[in-house]
Amino acid sequence: MPKLNYFNNTGGLNNFSSMASLNQSEKNTDWFDAQNVEGHKSGGLIKMKGNKNILNTTLPEGTQILGIWDYRKQGIHYPIITTSEGKLYRLDFESGNLSEKYSGLDKTAKCNFVNFNNGVIITNGVDTPLFYEEYYGATPLEGGAPIGSPIEAYKARLFIASGSGLYYSALGNPNDWTSANDAGSIVNFHNDSSPIIALENYGEYLAIYKRNGIYVLSGSAPEDFIIKPVADKGCISTWGIGTVNNNQYFFNGESITTLNFNSLGQIAIADDVSIKIKNIFPELNTSKFSEVICIPYQSKNQIWYYFASETSDSLDTCYIYDYFHKSWYKRTALPITCGTSIDEKIYTGTPDGKILLEDTEDSFDGQAIEAWWFSPWFTFGAPDALKEILSFNVWLYQNQKYPFDVVYAMDYSQTDRIYKTIEVINEDELVWDTGLWDVSDWTNNKAVRKKIPIVGSCESLQIGFQNLEAGQHFSVLGYSFEYDVA
16 A cells, blocks of 8 residues: 655746656646635745735825836835836835825826936836936926836946937936036947836846846946846846846746856846746737736745736736745736835736735735645556556645535546545644544644545546635645555
8 A cells, every 4th residue: 555745845836847747746736727825934834925915195086006116225125116106105104005106107108217317217118318316306307318118227327228229318417418428328238129028136237138148248337337138038028137146037928937147157048037037928928928027026936927917907816936945836916017026025907006025914805815735647657557546635734624525536537526525623623523633743733634535446536626715824744645546
């Protein structure tokens, strides 16, 4: 009677391998399907946290949030947002109130931001770039500032891209774009006239992303600026880049890949980190790929990528890369329009004028978190042999007080699924609902084991867990099988 223990379910989603070839071993077990479930640091499974609206200011009906940014001055956070009213607001986290700082921005263009000279520069590709500094207000840049969207601060200069041109300010002065031998531009470098999509600092370089290529600029002054190509893949979204440590993640419309420094200290493209999920990209709304958002979430070793699902015009689907376990999770939540990380927390703006604090609460701003997870199809090394499942155990935390469904199916059936509801009330009371509980020193280990009967023989077996309600959290430490070959 072989016994298998699955307490390392860290493989994540795998849409690349065939149904029969998913990793079903006891280590890094793959997921056949999942939504709003992530891997626990212990190797178990946990229902994702939701989000909540933190705004106390009610914006006019129909107002969209077009940008949100972590503006910092002298180490203090002064988050700002832009809206489809054409306004710039400063958000007070303590009160949740907005204070208007500027009016007259384009009402449809999404914004880019960079902190510079104790203030923040805001671009949208339509208006003259705007400079805002706390206590001093907001004013459009002067001195011939270019109108563009991609923006970055590099070596004490402001860089703005417009079309195929890269424009840089005078040293330390965002209001001087014309001084000879100090400010200037580089256009159609390397005979490439395609538009610049994004600018991003990377190590000692400024990375310049185009649709089908990446360049890096080095140097600290016009006389020693050098631009060289480093990759023939590029980025499709201005907001689709995120940097964690040595890795700069970018989405090119077909994959999520990273730039990194190789062993020789050279910049190179690393492996495709999205290989397990890249088959889903064509099933998303590809017309919205230019709006994809990447948000690093370093406190959880994650990178969040927001996409629009096939029928949505807003970004309502988030694929999360756990770069510690090298696994992918799917988050399906409220639609968003923009997002950023502020003080190690993720904040997003919505099409209906909300600011959401993510990864908190047990609902999506009061709505249900529909969560499920399905294992690979287990054949236990003998795909053609009938097996009888003698014992199937699910291990739960002792404080699992909300019910959730344990699901199983046989022989690759997607319709004939059996559901069993289980729960633990609290630390002092257990539900012996079928007389099949088995508790092993639970007062010390803080875990309980639930036995689920599986009736009948099968060649393959799939199990799952689900909870479709708001306010109901669940986590699974692991599961185990004992079986016999018929």
